[in-house]
Amino acid sequence: MKEIFLWVIFPYITVTIMIFGLLYRFAYRQLTWAAPSTEFFEKKWLRIGSPLFHWGIVLAFIGHIMGMVIPRGFYLWLGIPDWLYHVGAIYGGGIAGLMVVAGLIILFIRKMVIDKVRIHATFADFFTIIALLVVAGMGAYMTIIYNTTVNEYEYRTTIGPWFRSLFYFQPKYELMASVPTLFKVHILAAFALFASIPFTRLVHFYSIPVNYPSRAPQQYRSRAQYQK
Amino acid sequence: MRIKSQVAMVMHLDKCIGCHTCSVTCKNTWTNRPGTEYMWFNNVETRPGTGYPKRWEDREYFKGGWVLKNGKLQLKAGGPISKLMNIFYNPDMANLEDYYEPWTYDYLNLIDSPSVENLPVARPQSMITGEYIDKPEWGPNWDDDLAGGSDVVSQDPTVEKLQEHISMEYEKTFMMYLPRICEHCLNPSCVASCPSGALYKRDEDGIVLVDQEECRGWRFCMSGCPYHKVYYNWNTHKAEKCNFCYPRTEAGLPTICSETCVGRIRYIGVVLYDADKVKAAASVEDPKDLYESQLDVFLDPFDPEVIKEAKKAGINDEWIEGAQNSPVYKMAMKWKIALPLHPEYRTLPMVWYVPPLSPIMNHITNEDELSTDGYIPAVDQMRIPVEYLASILSAGDTGVIRKVLLKLTAMRVHMRGKTVGGVDGFRQSELLKQADTTPEELEDMARLLGVAKYNERFVIPTGRREMDDNLYYAQGACSLEDIAPPEGMVTYPFFGKGE
Structure with missing residues (x-):
């Protein structure tokens, strides 16, 4: 029962909160939808912390797709043996994890130390940065230390298939029974973080301006059209 | 087209x-x-x-x-x-440093202060952090009227x-x-x-x-x-x-x-x-x-x-x-x-x-006797260097600025001549030729620059509301309704950022 709650109900509940929260905010709180930058108040530390964190997240995101979404069989079909995959995962994931954690620590200290930034930070801002630090810290620890000292855990045979099964609504929760506790906590914390996205500054993840390079540089809008 | x-x-x-x-x-x-x-x-x-x-x-x-x-x-x-x-x-x-840190003054202290020996003061207080600023070092128009001196x-x-x-x-x-x-x-x-x-x-x-x-x-x-x-x-x-x-x-x-x-x-x-x-x-x-x-x-x-x-x-x-x-x-x-x-x-x-006409460097003292063309060198000796105006208004092309200044000078000379006389042969003057204009144009200019009334200075056709879907609703409504954030205060759902 506990297994069903943790690996079936909880993920679906959190993702549902995220989706409906995002729809609500998009529809009714459009004026709050932004990347709430504090660069205007402080540039020196942001210059190091922000790119380090964000590019680290981009790398980590790609890494999670490689580990969770792409099945192990595909790597074997490509002729990449397990040991080679794990060497890549430890180095690539390790660098990404260090970037994220280092960036977050800089941003966190900045948020606490710089008066102008701290005074205008909301509870949601602190919640976000601490939650990210917890999730990313565990992820980096798992990749860099746990995988090299305790046990090189093959998550592609348990967590991967379970994660994919969530998408076609046949969750294979039984696969999660054997997963080490650290990995379990990382996953649950991440899903909890997803649920908080609509209520925090993290919404800006959903407004990456991907169509900017392809649009016309000058934008004209007619007043009459705008009102429609 | x-x-x-x-x-x-x-x-x-x-x-x-x-x-x-x-x-x-x-x-x-x-x-x-x-x-x-x-x-x-x-x-x-x-x-x-x-x-x-x-x-x-x-x-x-x-x-x-x-x-x-x-x-x-x-x-x-x-x-x-x-x-x-x-x-x-x-x-x-x-x-923020490139603009300035906005501040207000602690006016309340002037009212709330108990009876003290020295006059209570209203200390400057940052509008960003709410903290006192001991010494504001830059603000809006800090260097107004060259008060920043040669440093600025x-x-x-x-x-x-x-x-x-x-x-x-x-x-x-x-x-x-x-x-x-x-x-x-x-x-x-x-x-x-x-x-x-x-x-x-x-x-x-x-x-x-x-x-x-x-x-x-x-x-x-x-x-x-x-x-x-x-x-x-x-x-x-x-x-x-x-x-x-x-x-x-x-x-x-x-x-x-x-x-x-x-x-x-x-x-x-x-x-x-x-x-x-x-x-x-x-x-x-x-x-x-x-x-x-x-x-x-x-x-x-x-x-x-x-x-x-x-x-x-x-x-x-x-x-x-x-x-x-x-x-x-x-x-x-x-x-x-x-x-x-x-x-x-x-x-x-x-x-x-x-561009502004400015005092003439070698002050003209004999304006009464000055011939019309005497104003031409004066334009070149304006107190504001033509090069400075040119680097702001014409990408460094001093010729453009000079022509405008000549035209404005010609307008002054012509209008002065019309009112008090003493300007001879204006129509044939070198000034008019170099300014590339006519007395008629100068009079139009003088009208618009000097005496034009409200409805000549502002010719603004109204917005075209006939295309609005709901004119009945728009009647008496604020044009900014639903567009501007209400008084700049935005509240986040759940994690509120209240006033």
Whole structure:
């Protein structure tokens, strides 16, 4: 029962909160939808912390797709043996994890130390940065230390298939029974973080301006059209 | 031909007395909310000086506007791809230090103070952090009227460019006021810099606006605008800018800065232009040709062909008539006495400036006996160096400035002659020839520059409300309803950021 709650109900509940929260905010709180930058108040530390964190997240995101979404069989079909995959995962994931954690620590200290930034930070801002630090810290620890000292855990045979099964609504929760506790906590914390996205500054993840390079540089809008 | 209409402004710098009434009324109208304290959609800076924000003209640092690279027009800070690579940190953005930290005073202490030996004081208090500031070191118009002295003047990027000349003549100080609002450019680089496409130019009147709902706070417009006239509201995390008081202009009223201008230096009117020509006009090789190429974009509102095309493009009679009576068309396009601010930024700005005549260096003492042509060398010895005006208003082309100054001088000489006599042979004079004008034109100019009444200075056709879906609802409603954040206060659902 506990297994069903943790690996079936909880993920679906959190993702549902995220989706409906995002729809609500998009529809009714459009004026709050932004990347709430504090660069205007402080540039020196942001210059190091922000790119380090964000590019680290981009790398980590790609890494999670490689580990969770792409099945192990595909790597074997490509002729990449397990040991080679794990060497890549430890180095690539390790660098990404260090970037994220280092960036977050800089941003966190900045948020606490710089008066102008701290005074205008909301509870949601602190919640976000601490939650990210917890999730990313565990992820980096798992990749860099746990995988090299305790046990090189093959998550592609348990967590991967379970994660994919969530998408076609046949969750294979039984696969999660054997997963080490650290990995379990990382996953649950991440899903909890997803649920908080609509209520925090993290919404800006959903407004990456991907169509900017392809649009016309000058934008004209007619007043009459705008009102429609 | 793709005809569009544009509401534009001319400022006659000779008449600006630097009273900042425009700035204050603008601030009281638009930027008196939390998050906007530091913003001045309209500001008046003393030149030479660093301006607002400090050193905004230093394009090597802020990288605003456009450049021509291999014959192609590009954003100076880089195109969309390089913007996306820098989206986590904008290296070119001006921050609070480049503007100033807004403050108020602890007035309550004056009231609440117990009986004390020394007079209680109201200490300055930051409007960003709420903490006391012991010593404000920079503020709005800190260097007003050259009060920053030679320390500040030498930091003026324009002075730096002309260093030798100005530093040699500095004993003979000069100064002028430069009121600035958003230029509502024909080729706005802020619009092209916006990753979310939230900035746009309105079809009807060319006013550049920020869609507050679409803005995601990426801040590239701030550094993309070479005039630094797009601001970041740190409270709503969205960009805000001068909106040419569109709720007023739509009703046929001048902007609040123009309405309240004490010196009556501002003129507002409509011009018609060909949107298809804009890119080519902004892409001419030599920056000194940009002024002329910009003039080529505008269309003669009396030309029957233009009128026909304009009607086809949906511009109604009222607007065409407005363009025909437009003071801006007369001053900037017909008489060519108003010049664009920094045409070398290649944005084709639409706020035009009539350069100031200034005291003459070798004071003319014998004006009674001075012959008409005696004024020509006087123009070349104006106290404000022609080079300085040229580097602000004509991309360094002193010929353009000289011609405008000659024309303005000729107007003075002619009108003086008409009133008090003593000017002989004006029609045949070298002054008139060099100024390339006629006494009739000069009289028209004198009328518009000197005595024009409210409805001659502001020819603003009303916004076209007939296209509104729901006129019944719009009746008596605020034009900003549902668009502007209510009093700048935004609340987050659940994790509230209350007042």
